[in-house]
Amino acid sequence: xxxxxxxxxxxxxxxxxxxxxxxxxxxxxxxxxxxxxxxxxxxxxxxxxxxxxxxxxxxxxxxxxxxxxxxxxxxxxxxxxxxxxxxxxxxxxxxxxxxxxxxxxxxxxxxxxxxxxxxxxxxxxxxxxxxxxxxxxxxxxxxxxxxxxxxxxxxxxxxxxxxxxxxxxxxxxxxxxxxxxxxxxxxxxxxxxxxxxxxxxxxxxxxxxxxxxx
Numbered sequence: 001x002x003x004x005x006x007x008x009x010x011x012x013x014x015x016x017x018x019x020x021x022x023x024x025x026x027x028x029x030x031x032x033x034x035x036x037x038x039x040x041x042x043x044x045x046x047x048x049x050x051x052x053x054x055x056x057x058x059x060x061x062x063x064x065x066x067x068x069x070x071x072x073x074x075x076x077x078x079x080x081x082x083x084x085x086x087x088x089x090x091x092x093x094x095x096x097x098x099x100x101x102x103x104x105x106x107x108x109x110x111x112x113x114x115x116x117x118x119x120x121x122x123x124x125x126x127x128x129x130x131x132x133x134x135x136x137x138x139x140x141x142x143x144x145x146x147x148x149x150x151x152x153x154x155x156x157x158x159x160x161x162x163x164x165x166x167x168x169x170x171x172x173x174x175x176x177x178x179x180x181x182x183x184x185x186x187x188x189x190x191x192x193x194x195x196x197x198x199x200x201x202x203x204x205x206x207x208x209x210x211x212x213x214x
Contacts, residue, residue, distance in 0.1 A: 001021060001022070001126065001147065001148060002019055002020065002021050002123065002126045002145055002147075002148050002150070003019070003020055003021065004017055004018070004019050004150070004193065005017070005018045005020075005045060006018075006193070007033070007038075007041060007042060007045075009031075009032040009033045009034060009038045009042075009067075009068070010032045010033070010034040010038070010064055010067060010102075011034070011100075011102070012032070012064040012196065013196055013197075014030065014032035014064045014065060014195060014196060015030070015032075015193065015194065015195055015196060015197075016028070016029065016030050016031050016032050016033065016042065016068070017029040017030065017152060017193060018042070018045060018046060018051070019123060019128070019145075019152075020049070020051050020123065020124070021123055021124040021125055021126045022124065022125065023052075023124030023125060024049070024050055024051050024052050024124070025051070025052045025054055025123055025124040026046065026051040026052065026053050026054065026123065027053070027054055027055055027056070027057050027121065027123055027128070028042070028046075028053060028055075028056045028057070028072055029056075029057050029058075029059065029143065029152055030057070030058055030059055030065040030066070030154065030195060031056055031066075031067070031068030031069060031071075031072050032064050032065050032066070032067050032068055033067060033068035033071065034067045034068070034102065038068070039068060039071045039072075042068065042072070043071075043072070043075055046076075053072070053076045053078050054078065054123065055078050055079055055080065055081050055113065055121075056069055056072050056073065056078065056079070056080040056081065057080075057081050057082065057115070057121070057128075057143065058080060058081070058082040058086060058111065059082075059140060059141055059142065059143070059152065059153070059154025059155070059156075059195065060082075060083075060086055060089065060136065060137040060138075060139060060140040060141070060154050060155060061082065061086035061087075061088075061089030061090045061093070061137060061138075061139065062089060062096065062137060062155070062167070063093050063096035063097050063100070063102065063108075065154065065155075065195060066090065066093060066108045067097075067102075067108070069108050069109070070108060070109065079111070079112040079113050080109075080111040080112060080113065081111055081112070081113035081114070081115050081121075082111040082113075082114075082115060082139065082141070083114070083115050083116070083130075083132065083139035083140070083141050084114045084139065085134075085138040085139030086111065086137070086138065086139035087110060087139075088138065088168070088169065089137055089138065089139070089168075089169065090108055090109075090110050090111070091110070092168075093107065093108040094107055115130045115141060116130065116132075117130060117131065117132040117141075118130065118131075121143070126145065126147065126148075127145070127146070127147070128143045128144065128145055128152075129143070129144040129145075129146065130142075130143060131143070131144055131151075131182045131183070132178070132182070133153065133154070133156040133157075133175075133178040133179070133182050133183065134171070134174055134175070134178055135156065135163070135165060135170065135171050135172070135173075135174035135175020135176070135177070135178045135179075136154070136155045136156055136162070136163030136164065136165060136167075136170060136175055137155070137163075137167065137169045137170060138169035140154055140155070140156055140163075140178075141154065142154060142156060142157075142182065142183065144186065144190075149187065149189060149190050149191060150190065150191050150192075150193060151183065151186060151190050151191070151192055151193070151202070152193045152194075153183065153192055153193070153194045153195070154194070154195045155194070155195040155196065156175060156178060156179060156183065156194075157179050157183055157192060157194060157205060157209075157212075158194045158195075158196060158197050158200075159192070159194065159197050159198050159199070159200035159204075159205070160200070160205070160208060160209055160210070161197075161209070161211060162175055162176070162179065162209070162211045162212060163175060163195075176211070176212055179205075179212050180212060183202060183205075184202060184205070184206050184212070186202050187202065188201065188202050188203030188206065189201060189202070189203060190202040190203075192205065
């Protein structure tokens with residue numbers, strides 16, 4: 001069974017997740033670590049628990065979710081995986097950083113591994129399923145751990161909110177459709193680990209999220 005450890009990084013209070021099971025294999029979801037101390041915190045947890053990183057997975061290509069990609073890749077010699085449609089956002093990463101006044105030491109490179117809808121990511125004896133949930137950004141995905149009853153939604157779905165859609169590639173109606181057809185069809189007790197803020201459940205969001213009335 002999977003375990004999850006979360007970190008809150010960078011000025012946008014972005015949630016980074018390390019997912020691992022009893023084999024000690026792990027994946028790092030959205031390493032948003034910006035400062036050297038944040039990088040040290042993430043790598044320190046992985047090394048302290050003697051985990052074996054398999055890959056970085058980006059739920060989408062916005063700067064606050066990818067700033068730690070290169071540091072993690074370099075330290076562990078692993079690759080970054082994402083949906084192929086994140087390309088344009090990754091290429092705009094330095095421009096995004098400048099827009100928000102965030103100094104970037106190095107450019108984020110394009111992911112080496114393409115993820116497609118329905119693809120299964122093996123983490124030791126456990127599995128994450130890729131769910132395409134566009135609307136906040138092109139290529140946005142969620143990761144569903146069915147056995148554990150978890151879903152990692154990036155910036156698609158938050159507790160009582162949804163991701164903004166005013167950046168290039170955003171589409172409000174597309175995002176609501178993604179949530180209704182890909183996330184709200186999951187069991188209601190599924191725990192939602194989002195890209196910002198606190199955890200919630202699918203059932204709570206179906207009942208109380210004002211942006212996605214069903």
